[in-house]
Amino acid sequence: MEFDHILIRYGEMALKGKNIKQFINKLQHNVGQKIKEFPDAKVKRTQGRMFVLLNGNDPKAVMEKCKKVFGIQSLSLAIKVENDVEKIKDAALYALRNAEDVKTFKVSVKRINKDFDVRSQALNQMLGGHLLSNTEGFTVDVHHPDVEVKVEIRKEATYITSSIVPGLGGLPVGTSGKSLLLLSGGIDSPVAGYLAMKRGVAIEAIHFHSPPFTSERAKQKVLDLAKQLTKYGKSINVHIVPFTKLQQEIFREMPDEYAMTIMRRMMFRIAESVCRNENILSLTTGENLGQVASQTMDSMHTINEVTNYPIIRPLVTMDKLEVINIAEKIGTYETSILPFEDCCTIFVPKSPKTKPKREKVNYYESTHDFTASINEAIEGIETIKITDKKEIEESFGDLF
Amino acid sequence: MIYLDNSATTQPDPSVLESFQQVSEQFYANPSSIHQFGGTAEKLLKTAKIQAADILQVAPREIVFTSGGTEGNNIAIKGIALEHQSRGKHIITTEIEHPSVYETCKGLEKLGFEVTYLPVNQQGVISIEDLRNAIREDTILISIMHVNNELGSIQPIQEIGEIAKQHPKLFFHVDDVQGLGKVPLKLDGSGIDLCSFSAHKIHGLKGTGMLYVNKHTTLFPLFHGGNQEHAIRSGTENLAGIVAMVKALRLIVEREKKEVGRLYELQAYLVKELKEVDGVFINTSKNAAPHIVNISVPGIKPEVMIHMLGEQNIFISTKSACSSKLKDESKVLAECGFSLERSTSALRISLSYDNTMDEIKVFLEAIKKAIKQFKEAME
Numbered sequence: 001m002e003f004d005h006i007l008i009r010y011g012e013m014a015l016k017g018k019n020i021k022q023f024i025n026k027l028q029h030n031v032g033q034k035i036k037e038f039p040d041a042k043v044k045r046t047q048g049r050m051f052v053l054l055n056g057n058d059p060k061a062v063m064e065k066c067k068k069v070f071g072i073q074s075l076s077l078a079i080k081v082e083n084d085v086e087k088i089k090d091a092a093l094y095a096l097r098n099a100e101d102v103k104t105f106k107v108s109v110k111r112i113n114k115d116f117d118v119r120s121q122a123l124n125q126m127l128g129g130h131l132l133s134n135t136e137g138f139t140v141d142v143h144h145p146d147v148e149v150k151v152e153i154r155k156e157a158t159y160i161t162s163s164i165v166p167g168l169g170g171l172p173v174g175t176s177g178k179s180l181l182l183l184s185g186g187i188d189s190p191v192a193g194y195l196a197m198k199r200g201v202a203i204e205a206i207h208f209h210s211p212p213f214t215s216e217r218a219k220q221k222v223l224d225l226a227k228q229l230t231k232y233g234k235s236i237n238v239h240i241v242p243f244t245k246l247q248q249e250i251f252r253e254m255p256d257e258y259a260m261t262i263m264r265r266m267m268f269r270i271a272e273s274v275c276r277n278e279n280i281l282s283l284t285t286g287e288n289l290g291q292v293a294s295q296t297m298d299s300m301h302t303i304n305e306v307t308n309y310p311i312i313r314p315l316v317t318m319d320k321l322e323v324i325n326i327a328e329k330i331g332t333y334e335t336s337i338l339p340f341e342d343c344c345t346i347f348v349p350k351s352p353k354t355k356p357k358r359e360k361v362n363y364y365e366s367t368h369d370f371t372a373s374i375n376e377a378i379e380g381i382e383t384i385k386i387t388d389k390k391e392i393e394e395s396f397g398d399l400f
Numbered sequence: 401m402i403y404l405d406n407s408a409t410t411q412p413d414p415s416v417l418e419s420f421q422q423v424s425e426q427f428y429a430n431p432s433s434i435h436q437f438g439g440t441a442e443k444l445l446k447t448a449k450i451q452a453a454d455i456l457q458v459a460p461r462e463i464v465f466t467s468g469g470t471e472g473n474n475i476a477i478k479g480i481a482l483e484h485q486s487r488g489k490h491i492i493t494t495e496i497e498h499p500s501v502y503e504t505c506k507g508l509e510k511l512g513f514e515v516t517y518l519p520v521n522q523q524g525v526i527s528i529e530d531l532r533n534a535i536r537e538d539t540i541l542i543s544i545m546h547v548n549n550e551l552g553s554i555q556p557i558q559e560i561g562e563i564a565k566q567h568p569k570l571f572f573h574v575d576d577v578q579g580l581g582k583v584p585l586k587l588d589g590s591g592i593d594l595c596s597f598s599a600h601k602i603h604g605l606k607g608t609g610m611l612y613v614n615k616h617t618t619l620f621p622l623f624h625g626g627n628q629e630h631a632i633r634s635g636t637e638n639l640a641g642i643v644a645m646v647k648a649l650r651l652i653v654e655r656e657k658k659e660v661g662r663l664y665e666l667q668a669y670l671v672k673e674l675k676e677v678d679g680v681f682i683n684t685s686k687n688a689a690p691h692i693v694n695i696s697v698p699g700i701k702p703e704v705m706i707h708m709l710g711e712q713n714i715f716i717s718t719k720s721a722c723s724s725k726l727k728d729e730s731k732v733l734a735e736c737g738f739s740l741e742r743s744t745s746a747l748r749i750s751l752s753y754d755n756t757m758d759e760i761k762v763f764l765e766a767i768k769k770a771i772k773q774f775k776e777a778m779e
Contacts, residue, residue: 060589061457097562100589137566217439334461340434390454396444399419399643400451400650 001094003059003077006066007161008043008050011073011169024050026172027071033234034065037389051078063165068232070198071175072167079160083116085123088158089130092149095162096131096138102163104141107131109151116153127151171200173233179282179312180275181205182267183222183238185342188286188315190225190332191323195314196284197233204280205236206271208243210346218340223386228332230388239274242380246373247347253368256349261356262365264303266374272307273378282310288323289316298355305358402714402759406601407549407578407692407750413603413651416644420605423640431637432626445639448646455649458587458612464629465642468609469577470500471622472596473543475611475633476573477504479619480541480594481513487569488538494518494526494555495735497545501575505543518544523685524553524736531560535567542572546579550732550748552684552692554583561591571617577601577609581652582660583689593617599641603752604648608641655753663690666751666760673764679771681742683733691751694733696742700774705747708770714763716749 010027028050031043040055041062054062059077066075079095081087096105107127109120118126128140131149152159181193183205193203207222219240226236246266251259271283287295304311315323327333392400403411423444429435431442446460453460466472481491493505495517505515516534518526526544535542542564544555557574564572573594576585581602587595594617599608613619613632625634670693674680683694697705702718709716718730733743749763 058457215434215439216436217434217442220439220443390450392447392451393443396447399422399444400448400647 001090003079004054005078006052006063007076007078009073010071023175026175030069030172031066034069035062038062070168070170071172074167075165076161080157083153083158085118091160092127093131093134095160096149099147099163102146104139104145105147105149106140106142106145107149111153113153113155170198173197173200174202176200178202178280179284180271180280181284183207185218185222187327187336188323190229191326192284192286192314193229194330196312203236206239206274208241208267210244210247213346214341218342221335221338221340224335225332226386230386235385235387238384238386240382241270241377243377246377249373251347254364257351257353258361258364259349260352261302261361265306268307270378272309275309282312284312286315287313296354302356302358302361402763404749405715405717406752408717409600410603410752412605413648416604416648419647420640420644423643441639445637448642451646452649455653456587462612462615464611464613464632466609466611466633467607469596469598472609472611473500473575474504475622476594477543478622480571481508482620483618484540488540489513490536490539491541492516492534492539493543496520496548496732498549498575501543520735522737524548524551526555528559539570545575546585547583547689549578551694552688554689565591581656582691587612599645599648602648602652604645605641608638608645659753660690667693670760677768693749695747696745698741698745702745702747709766712766714766716747
């Protein structure tokens with residue numbers, strides 16, 4: 001006996017009115033993509049339900065993949081058996097035994113198929129007794145059970161589920177367009193990307209790389225973060241901008257206390273140009289109000305001047321600890337805290353302006369022509385496609 | 401040469417050696433160094449961990465690379481005992497564990513821990529009922545091997561895991577040094593918190609091993625230092641050995657899938673033929689792992705037998721190599737209730753996927769001849 005399918009429930013999406021079909025199709029597609037690596041596992045829909053047919057694949061492994069798909073409210077491992085009391089008993093016992101962290105349970109039988117000759121109430125009691133006498137440490141609690149063993153007797157078969165595993169909620173990635181994530185390698189930007197994806201946004205990422213001041217490891221760290229994000233969506237194109245020359249020029253030509261602000265403005269200009277080339281309609285950043293000097297309201301006001309593309313700032317009102325909690329949950333924290341210098345930490349002005357003014361910045365920028373260096377940076381962009389597949393670096397290939 | 405002592409150690413696979421050499425030559429940087437070269441080494445280490453985790457179907461951060469089975473067992477048992485002694489000081493293990501578990505428990509007794517050693521039946525298997533009865537309020541650890549190294553007996557790890565799950569306060573450690581690549585063992589979701597593996601039993605190299613540490617499990621480290629391996633096992637990583645081990649792991653799991661049936665056939669043939677030989681008793685039970693056959697030839701000292709076969713370049717062993725030097729009697733066999741005559745005359749034939757039917761036939765002829773020769777000499 002083993003779980004043979006996973007029941008998928010979608011919540012908020014059911015509210016989406018006329019678009020609902022499109023959302024559900026996308027969800028089905030996204031789930032299908034995630035379980036591609038499991039031979040014969042298939043995602044199906046019938047009678048308003050979505051489920052994954054395991055066809056012999058490890059239920060937990062497939063479940064882990066499905067749990068990371070946005071747009072799912074909850075999931076349950078389920079067993080399909082013939083409409084036969086003994087088989088239903090076995091399956092219910094199996095379902096209960098495989099529920100985790102459970103002390104109390106209740107059985108609820110739904111007899112949709114009225115031809116089935118044991119009535120719901122009788123089967124309820126029979127199953128409850130069977131479960132109690134064949135397990136240890138469980139008790140029945142009909143009001144607040146840790147788990148409800150659900151038995152649904154339909155025409156074609158009986159379906160049994162137990163634990164309900166919460167999904168991530170949100171909307172299927174790809175239903176809300178695409179955004180370009182400014183990915184630095186810190187704790188915040190991957191979380192911002194994750195939260196944008198949660199609202200159905202597909203993302204690409206842009207990273208500013210300043211070799212030799214920033215190392216290959218810093219770049220790799222960003223690619224690793226992007227890889228972690230792909231687990232929640234699809235492949236991510238990471239645009240690596242060679243930033244050394246422009247950055248040095250900024251710090252050489254501009255007043256020290258304004259260099260940071262101007263550098264950020266340059267980043268937004270370059271990001272917007274990538275958006276235009278790639279048909280992306282917005283930017284996403286990990287900016288957060290008042291966290292550090294460059295993220296004051298004044299800073300945001302001054303930096304934002306250079307683009308009229310919408311900027312999604314999912315973290316703008318969050319506390320640092322909230323952000324860290326999410327980073328830990330989504331598996332980016334450990335990578336984010338690796339201590340490599342990035343382009344924002346190598347040249348740090350002694351006293352950056354916490355209240356930079358637009359007029360002043362515009363004046364300083366007008367005193368030097370950065371066009372050539374900006375264009376050079378844009379032309380030098382290297383785009384790396386990160387997929388959620390496991391890859392072994394070529395030079396390591398035959399070692400394993 | 402016919403090598404039938406694979407439970408002591410195995411021949412390193414040539415491609416495993418190649419990996420070892422290649423990593424030693426090309427990626428010798430310290431993974432903790434922050435330069436690019438160190439970065440590459442670190443990436444290789446990470447890749448190795450992801451590969452191993454993938455094969456064992458656990459999370460990469462649940463793998464700790466060690467120096468082998470003995471170290472893994474020590475880290476697990478002492479680590480739990482020291483970290484969680486405030487919860488209780490009672491440990492449950494069995495009478496037939498490998499010395500690296502058994503002696504570790506003995507050692508902890510000296511530090512004030514109490515240990516229950518579960519008995520085994522003649523098949524070398526514990527009783528679930530005994531285990532249930534042994535669990536107390538202050539039990540913090542159950543440490544039970546998967547496959548016994550002398551007899552090949554398999555413990556009901558899955559059932560034990562289910563029991564362990566119902567006692568959230570205690571941890572469950574499995575020594576799977578002999579089972580890896582021969583008898584499947586599911587880790588994730590099985591109630592197992594810790595599981596030790598060794599590379600040189602699966603055609604990897606000595607000095608490398610792995611310990612699975614479930615993400616909810618905390619350990620007091622035996623080695624403090626530079627916080628490598630999640631601070632559970634400090635010390636510069638043996639990267640070449642690690643990569644070689646992960647390759648060995650992949651190969652053995654592939655061979656297990658394809659060839660374990662053949663291994664069972666070789667074992668069955670061995671047992672069938674040996675049974676026919678006058679004076680030979682089979683100690684290994686029917687439900688054992690496929691690579692171990694333990695027999696007794698009462699009246700002939702095992703050492704004599706080993707040397708007689710050794711002269712013909714056939715290598716088997718007496719008890720496990722690790723305890724062979726202690727005394728004549730096999731503790732494992734004695735615990736199973738075998739007579740002194742049998743427990744002092746035991747021989748172990750242990751197979752690998754490299755052994756062939758032809759080799760087995762040659763061995764069978766040789767052992768029959770040796771027994772006959774010995775008996776004639778005694779008459």
